Amino acid sequence: MVEEITKGKLEEQEFSINMGPQHPSTHGVLRMMLKLKGETVKEVKPQLGYIHRGIEKMCEKLTYQQIIHLTDRLDYMSANILNEAVCLTVEDALQVEVPERVQYIRTIMGELNRIASHQLWWCAFGMDLGALTTFFYGLRDREKILDIFEETIGARLLLSYNVPGGLMNDIHPNFQKKVKEFITYFRKKLPEYDALLTGNPIMQQRTKGIGMLTKEQAIAYGVSGPSGRGSGFSCDVRIHQPYSAYSKADFKEILYHEGDTFARYKVRIDEMWESMNIIEQLIDNIPEGNYTAKMKPVIKLPVGEYYTRVEAVRGEFGVYIVSDGNKTPYRVKFRSPNFSNLSALDLMAREQKIADLIAIGGSMDYVIPDMDR
Amino acid sequence: MRSIINYLKEIFGAVAALFKGMRVTGYYFFHPKEIVTQQYPENRATLTMFDRFKGEVIMPHNENNEHKCTACGICEMNCPNGSIEIISEMKVNEEGKKKKVLSKHIYHLGMCTFCNLCVKTCPSNALAMGQDFEHAVFDRSKLNKVLNKPGSVLMKGTE
Ligand code: SF4
Ligand code: SF4
Numbered sequence: 001m002v003e004e005i006t007k008g009k010l011e012e013q014e015f016s017i018n019m020g021p022q023h024p025s026t027h028g029v030l031r032m033m034l035k036l037k038g039e040t041v042k043e044v045k046p047q048l049g050y051i052h053r054g055i056e057k058m059c060e061k062l063t064y065q066q067i068i069h070l071t072d073r074l075d076y077m078s079a080n081i082l083n084e085a086v087c088l089t090v091e092d093a094l095q096v097e098v099p100e101r102v103q104y105i106r107t108i109m110g111e112l113n114r115i116a117s118h119q120l121w122w123c124a125f126g127m128d129l130g131a132l133t134t135f136f137y138g139l140r141d142r143e144k145i146l147d148i149f150e151e152t153i154g155a156r157l158l159l160s161y162n163v164p165g166g167l168m169n170d171i172h173p174n175f176q177k178k179v180k181e182f183i184t185y186f187r188k189k190l191p192e193y194d195a196l197l198t199g200n201p202i203m204q205q206r207t208k209g210i211g212m213l214t215k216e217q218a219i220a221y222g223v224s225g226p227s228g229r230g231s232g233f234s235c236d237v238r239i240h241q242p243y244s245a246y247s248k249a250d251f252k253e254i255l256y257h258e259g260d261t262f263a264r265y266k267v268r269i270d271e272m273w274e275s276m277n278i279i280e281q282l283i284d285n286i287p288e289g290n291y292t293a294k295m296k297p298v299i300k301l302p303v304g305e306y307y308t309r310v311e312a313v314r315g316e317f318g319v320y321i322v323s324d325g326n327k328t329p330y331r332v333k334f335r336s337p338n339f340s341n342l343s344a345l346d347l348m349a350r351e352q353k354i355a356d357l358i359a360i361g362g363s364m365d366y367v368i369p370d371m372d373r
Numbered sequence: 374m375r376s377i378i379n380y381l382k383e384i385f386g387a388v389a390a391l392f393k394g395m396r397v398t399g400y401y402f403f404h405p406k407e408i409v410t411q412q413y414p415e416n417r418a419t420l421t422m423f424d425r426f427k428g429e430v431i432m433p434h435n436e437n438n439e440h441k442c443t444a445c446g447i448c449e450m451n452c453p454n455g456s457i458e459i460i461s462e463m464k465v466n467e468e469g470k471k472k473k474v475l476s477k478h479i480y481h482l483g484m485c486t487f488c489n490l491c492v493k494t495c496p497s498n499a500l501a502m503g504q505d506f507e508h509a510v511f512d513r514s515k516l517n518k519v520l521n522k523p524g525s526v527l528m529k530g531t532e
Pocket of ligand 2: 430451452454457485486487488489491492
C-alpha cells in the first residue's frame with residue numbers, strides 16, 4: 001500500500017501551492033496559486049486584493065490637485081510619469097497650454113524616473129536569479145538620481161512634482177549641472193552592468209528561451225512597455241503619440257523580437273541608454289519661462305469624459321476621468337500596465353520550472369500596488 | 374570527440390565570463406574610495422539635507438514669537454488626508470473689529486503624505502517644510518503637533 005503511493009500515484013499527482021502573499025521574490029504582496037507537477041508549473045492563478053486601497057474611489061472625493069499625490073502610490077517607481085498623466089488629462093480638458101519650460105522639465109524628470117526604475121529593476125532581477133552583487137551596484141547609481149530629485153523636489157520616491165498647469169516649484173539652480181554629471185557618470189557605469197550580469201553564462205542559460213511570449217499573444221493580452229517590446233510589439237506611446245517634449249527629442253524605440261526573458265532584459269538595458277540620449281538632447285535647451293501656467297485655485301473640469309495615455313516605466317498608463325462639472329471628478333479609472341502584464345504570466349510560465357517563474361516575474365518587473373489599486 | 378571539445382569550451386567560456394564579472398567587483402575591492410556608503414548615524418553632526426527636503430510641515434516664527442497664520446483654514450481644506458486642524462477663536466482687536474485669531478494649528482505628522490499642498494496654497498506663506506527626518510517616537514500621540522508656539526501672535530501687517 002505505502003509502496004504503491006510512493007511509487008505510483010504521488011509522482012503523478014498535481015498539487016497546489018501558494019506563492020506569496022509574503023514571498024520575497026514576488027516583489028510585494030502578490031499571491032500566486034500554483035498548480036505544480038513536480039517542479040513543473042502547470043498553472044498560475046494570481047490573486048489580488050492584498051494591497052487594495054480603493055484609490056480610484058478615493059479620487060472621487062478629492063480635488064484634481066489632491067489626486068496627484070495618490071497617483072504616486074500606484075506605480076511608485078514611475079511616480080513622476082503618473083503624476084504627469086493626470087496633469088495632462090486635466091490640462092487637456094481645460095484646454096490649458098502649459099509653458100514649454102514645463103514640458104521640457106517634465107520630460108527630463110520622467111526619463112530620470114525611468115532610468116532610476118530600470119536600475120532598481122536590474123538590482124531586483126539579479127537578486128531573483130541569485131546574484132546579490134547586482135543589488136549594490138544598481139542602488140549605488142540610483143542614489144545619484146534620487147539626490148537630483150531630492151534637491152529639486154524635496155522627495156526621493158513619491159515625488160508629487162507635477163501639478164495641473166505646471167510644476168510644484170522651479171528646478172533647482174544646480175539641476176542641469178547635476179543631471180549632466182550624472183549622464184557622464186552613468187555612461188561609464190552602465191557597461192559594468194553588462195560585465196556583471198548580461199554576459200554571465202548562468203544568467204543567460206536561465207533566461208534565454210524561458211517565458212516565451214509571441215507578438216500576437218502580447219497584443220492579445222495587452223502586454224505593453226518593455227515587456228511587450230521584448231516580443232516585438234511596437235507600443236511606445238512616446239513614439240506613437242508624443243506628449244510633452246518627446247517630439248523635440250530624437251530617439252528610437254527599442255524592439256527585440258525573441259519574446260523570451262532575455263529579450264525583455266535587453267530592452268530595459270537598452271532603454272537606459274536611450275533615456276540618457278533623450279535627456280542629453282533636452283537638458284541644455286530648457287527654455288526660459290514660467291514654471292506653471294495660470295490656473296484657477298479651484299479647478300472644475302467641463303462636463304465630459306477625458307482620456308490620456310502616457311508611457312510609464314512598465315507600459316502604457318491611461319487616465320480616464322468622467323467629470324460632471326464639479327470640483328471633484330465623478331469617476332476616475334486608471335489603466336495600469338502591470339495589471340495587463342500580469343494576465344500574461346500564466347501563459348508564459350506554463351510548462352516551465354518553478355525557478356523560471358521567478359525569472360519571468362522579474363523580467364516583467366511587477367509593481368504590485370499598481371495592479372491592485 | 375567534438376561534443377567533448379564543445380563541452381570543455383563551454384566550461385572555459387563560462388569561467389572566463391565569471392572572471393569578467395569578478396574584475397568589476399575586484400576593482401571596487403581595491404578602490405574603496407569610490408564606494409559611496411554614508412555612515413549614518415555616525416555622520417549625524419555633519420549631515421545636511423537639501424533645503425527643499427520635505428521632512429515635516431513647520432510654521433516659522435520670528436524672534437518676537439510671531440507667526441503669519443491668519444487662521445483662514447485654506448490649508449486644512451486643501452490637505453488631502455485631513456492632517457491639519459485649525460482651531461480658532463473670535464477676538465475683538467484694538468479697532469473694535471471682530472477677527473478670527475488662531476489658537477491652535479494642529480498638524481498630524483503621522484497622517485501627512487508630504488504633498489506640499491498646504492505650504493503651496495497658504496495665502497500668507499505661514500507654512501514651510503522642515504528638514505528634520507528623524508520622526509520615530511515611542512508614542513503615536515507625540516506625532517500630533519501644535520505648530521504655533523505657545524504665546525505666539527500674528528505678525529503685524531499680515532492680513
Ligand atoms: S497656515 Fe496659512 S492657509 Fe493655513 S490657516 Fe494659517 S494662514 Fe490659512
Ligand atoms: S503636506 Fe500635504 S498631507 Fe501634509 S499636511 Fe500639508 S497638505 Fe496635508
